[in-house]
Amino acid sequence: MSNKINHSMSLAKPDALDITTKQKVALAIGITGLFILTLALLNTNFPNKALFLTLSLGFIIIGTVIYSREAYLTKLEGIKNDGQWFKSISSRGVWGWILGLVLTSFYIVLYFYPKYLGLRQGVDGGNTGLISLFDPLSQLLSGRNASQWFVYGTLYTLAILAFGYKFILKYRHNRYQQIRTVSVMFFQLGFAFLIPEFMYVMNNDLPYYDLKSIWPLNYYLFDEWSVNAFLSNGNIGLALLVFGILSIFVITPILTYKFGKRFYCSWVCGCGGLAETAGDSFRHLSSKKISAWKLERWLVHSVLVFSVVMTTAMVYTYLGYDKNDFWLTRDVFISFIIGFLTLVFVSVMYFKRQELGKDARAGAIGFFITIVLLLILHFTGTTEHVFYIKSGALRSAYGIYIGSIFSGVIGTGFYPILGNRAWCRFGCPMAAILGFQQRLFSKFRITTNGGQCISCGNCSNSCEMGIDVRHYAQKGENIVRSSCVGCGICSAVCPRGVLKLENDSMKGRINPTEILLGNDVNLMDLVNQK
Amino acid sequence: MIVIKVLTNPSTNNLTNNQYYMEHIVIIGNGISGVTLARHVRKLSNKKITIVSTETDYFFSRTALMYIYMGHMKFEYTQPYENWFWKKNRIELKKGYVKNVDTNNKTLQFAEGDSLEYDKLVIAAGSKPNKFGWVGQDLEGVMGMYHKQDLDKLEEYAPNNEICKRAVIVGGGLIGIELAEMLNSRSIPVTFLVRESSFWNGVLPIGESEMINRHIKSHHIDLRLSTNLKEIKSDENGKVKSVIIEETGEEIPCNVVGLTAGVSPNVDFLKDSEIELGRGVKVNRFLETNIKDVYAIGDCAEQHEAIGNRRPIEAVWYTGRMMGETLAQTICGNHIEYKPGHWFNSAKFMDIEYQTYGWVFSERNKKDEEAHFHWKHEDDTKCITVAYHKDTNKFLGINTFGIRMRHETFDTWLTEERDVDYVINNLSEANFDPEFYNKFEKDILSAYNQNLQTA
Structure with missing residues (x-):
């Protein structure tokens, strides 16, 4: 597991890099915080829940803060990756697997067995166990008891804040990293955690809506119950629904054009936020093999096709047949969707055929599969059934397989095994859409600095999306990849100053070269212009 | 991604009339020079x-070897191509030690006993660490830091600070400071013996060199300037026990000694061949040796006459790559000279990145007409030195520490022969630091203007 020659099977490796006494104390404080949560999980009935919740969350934060300060502030500014491939927890060692197992079990219980967390298990229908410990905070914010999602949201936010602080210290010489991390901390705390609670206080009929969670990442946004809830809430609800539609069709394309998909994936998104903060210690674990890249492209685009078809099917089931009910009938809707997809497909093929190369075929296959599925849907679908399956069952299957298992159990639970962006890379349909735009219509690229690359591999090693950055850098070629989330760590760890994230003109953005800058100019001309 | 187009046109194989015969190119050395050559030959031809x-x-x-020891990377990540790449591109890999090169019969003889025939031979055998005949230089625990085997040895002798209580590094160059950084990452105390009065001051101007001295010390490394090694002492088991300092006679107990006093061409295996050797393999501008169909590239090649301000032997990653790119053309029938463009290089000194474009010489080596403008930030981790011709003001080159700059911009300015005023006034165009970083061009410009007034 480790690279070192003297492998040891013991948990406490004799020559692992030691942590200081202060860090041990910090760890103990943090673990005490977690221990209180564990006690609550085991149905310990704390006398003063508010106090113990505060103690628990406080201990976790204080522990992380002390630990991080000792880890980074005692050293000079710079890259702090010493020993990341030696430590058991960050090199798929025993501790890594244990952590993966714990996280995975937590997700399974959270999604499928919330009663074990104490959801409404009390005699009066109130919460017990872990969830009841969070009741005081939930009461404070929105005047209602906690749910498993509130517990999850709180812990999630806590993780982003505490590990975000750690990350900021780790990269205290790098303002891009600091600002980006403050941004994900802000969006998580404000948009995902606090604002939805306050919106509930103001208007408790509105569905939970995290404004920054955009369809298709927010896969249920256009479901009947969600749309009905919006529509039954007058102008605010309608405005929110319109915002949701504008987000995916207008706002994100413009921002992606200007800044690349990083504006979302590593500055705003909650999944990205957790990956960049709590998941930072696992970024080097993502596979850089070409085979992984191939799998990624099939998987993430299949999820996208699935998600487009499913969402269309969901909307389709609750639309009427008759124009007199509402102008948006099934016929109009399905024609609109097919028309829109065709427009996108044709314009891409017309304007970007050359750039796509061999990928054009895969793109065409994806497009035609989508259209065929939509047509089948149209000609076989009824109010109850789509694709001859009960629509409710299909919908919940989608929620379970994509929403729960892929994004939660595998995506986050497997951080210590697959790296911190497994979901973003292999499963997120939003990332697929933004990536498609980034690859074809964006000013963003990672510029390679002439001939300065020494092929050391630090960039590829630390790419959480599994991009073999070096493959491009050592050819003097800019990196324009749909999966790049623009975290900027490749640029940070480069020992020779070769990589820079930039927004610049579209022209000359993709510049493959065979002979690098620094050699004979005539030879460069001869070979590179072929 | 890593797919190489194969040109199957037999006419590119113009050295033989028999289009079914594949000319056999044998490359000794699988470093950046040899591999670049192989990749380009494969792109241009169908040769074996x-x-x-x-x-x-x-x-x-x-x-990247250092990053393995530091735990940043695994060895497999230092391999730029996945293992299937070679077979896919029909590049055969042979593990073996070449004992003798028989140029008359165009045959390599291996220490393992077998042999290999070639049509064209490319020597890209790289370097080996210098040893200057110190007493005890072959003891257990004494090593260079060049080969993969050196790394394995270091892991064995210096796995942690209990087995290796102190390490002594001899030789203040790029490898020496990297080795210091490596050992430091495992909290092993380091004494760093540097012969010069200031770190790397044969290459760096004094302002830069002294800043790096301070930076090394701030990492708690025991830097000893103007200090030479006298001998390495052995314990009863033939292992390193201590080193003796030439100047003071002081004995420093240690468990590992790193010899990093430069490298020299790895050409000993050619001593009995007919190939002309100097310090390295002597080559002309076409990278051809005195023997037909035998070429040399990379660290081990020595030009008969230095090219411009370059040294006859250039042991640098980039020049090795460029020689590989160039020689591939010659081997595939487009006979061209090795004609490198503007000089550039880079390195990292612990936490401080260094890049250079064009020529900036140290006080020790610069000519009279080379003048310097030096600016250093007050935090002592960033500085630049701009070299220019003191009569014509022509911009000659720049060293930059802690500020990344754009290769392409300086390459253009050097070609356009810009003057120093232009460069300083337009320095922000060359900035390559990440977004949101503090910019220092204004400070540099005002320091430059002040300098002009006082000068």
């Missing part, structure tokens, strides 16, 4: 290619 190495099975980036 064999790369011979005794060091590792597959090409890896030598410059």
Whole structure:
């Protein structure tokens, strides 16, 4: 597991890099915080829940803060990756697997067995166990008891804040990293955690809506119950629904054009936020093999096709047949969707055929599969059934397989095994859409600095999306990849100053070269212009 | 991604009339020079290619060895191509130590007993660490930091600070400071013996060199300037026990000694061949040796006459790559000279990145007409030195520490022969630091203007 020659099977490796006494104390404080949560999980009935919740969350934060300060502030500014491939927890060692197992079990219980967390298990229908410990905070914010999602949201936010602080210290010489991390901390705390609670206080009929969670990442946004809830809430609800539609069709394309998909994936998104903060210690674990890249492209685009078809099917089931009910009938809707997809497909093929190369075929296959599925849907679908399956069952299957298992159990639970962006890379349909735009219509690229690359591999090693950055850098070629989330760590760890994230003109953005800058100019001309 | 187009046109194979016969190109050495050559030959032709190495099975980036010891990377990540790449591109890999090169019969003889025939031979055998005949230089625990085997040895002798209580590094160059950084990452105390009065001051101007001295010390490394090694002492088991300092006679107990006093061409295996050797393999501007169909590239090649301000032997990653790119053309029928463009290089000194474009010489080596403008930030981790011709003001080159700059911009300015005023006034165009970083061009400009007034 480790690279070192003297492998040891013991948990406490004799020559692992030691942590200081202060860090041990910090760890103990943090673990005490977690221990209180564990006690609550085991149905310990704390006398003063508010106090113990505060103690628990406080201990976790204080522990992380002390630990991080000792880890980074005692050293000079710079890259702090010493020993990341030696430590058991960050090199798929025993501790890594244990952590993966714990996280995975937590997700399974959270999604499928919330009663074990104490959801409404009390005699009066109130919460017990872990969830009841969070009741005081939930009461404070929105005047209602906690749910498993509130517990999850709180812990999630806590993780982003505490590990975000750690990350900021780790990269205290790098303002891009600091600002980006403050941004994900802000969006998580404000948009995902606090604002939805306050919106509930103001208007408790509105569905939970995290404004920054955009369809298709927010896969249920256009479901009947969600749309009905919006529509039954007058102008605010309608405005929110319109915002949701504008987000995916207008706002994100413009921002992606200007800044690349990083504006979302590593500055705003909650999944990205957790990956960049709590998941930072696992970024080097993502596979850089070409085979992984191939799998990624099939998987993430299949999820996208699935998600487009499913969402269309969901909307389709609750639309009427008759124009007199509402102008948006099934016929109009399905024609609109097919028309829109065709427009996108044709314009891409017309304007970007050359750039796509061999990928054009895969793109065409994806497009035609989508259209065929939509047509089948149209000609076989009824109010109850789509694709001859009960629509409710299909919908919940989608929620379970994509929403729960892929994004939660595998995506986050497997951080210590697959790296911190497994979901973003292999499963997120939003990332697929933004990536498609980034690859074809964006000013963003990672510029390679002439001939300065020494092929050391630090960039590829630390790419959480599994991009073999070096493959491009050592050819003097800019990196324009749909999966790049623009975290900027490749640029940070480069020992020779070769990589820079930039927004610049579209022209000359993709510049493959065979002979690098620094050699004979005539030879460069001869070979590179072929 | 890594797909190489194969041109199957037999006319590119113009050295033989028989289009079914594949000319056999044998490359000794699987470093950046040899591998670049092989890749380019494969792109241009259908020739049979064999790369011979005794060091590792597959090409890896030598410059990244340090990151393995520091735990940043695994060895496999230092390999720029996945293992299937070679077979896919029909580049044969042969592990073996070349004992003798018989140029009359165009045959390599291996220490393992077998042999290999070639039509064209490319020597890209790289360097080996210098040893200057110190007493005890071959003891257990004494090592260079060049080969993969050196790394394995370091892992054995310096796994942690209990087994290696102190390490002494001899030689203040790029490898020496990297080795210091490596050992430091495992909290092993380091004494760093540097012969010069200031770190790397044969290359760096004094302001830069002194800033790096301070930076090394701030990492708690025991830097000893103007200090030479006298001898390495052995314990009863033939292992390193201590070193003796030449100047003071002081004995420093240690468990590991790193010899990093430069490298020299790895050409000993050619001593009995007819290939002309100097310090390295003597080559002309076409990278051809005195023997027909035998070429040399990379660290081990020595030009008969230095090219411009370059040294006859250039042991640099980039020049090795460029020689490989160039020689591939010659081997595939487009006979061209090795004609490198503007000089550039880079390195990292612990936490401080260094880049250079054009020529900036140290006080020790610069000519009279080379003048310097030096600016240093008050935090003592960033500085630049701009070299210019003191009469014509022509911009000659720049060293930059802690501020990344754009290769392309300086390459253009050097070609356009800009003057120093232009460069300083337009420095922000060349900035390559990440977004949101503090910019220092204004400070630099005002320091420059102030300098002009006082000068």
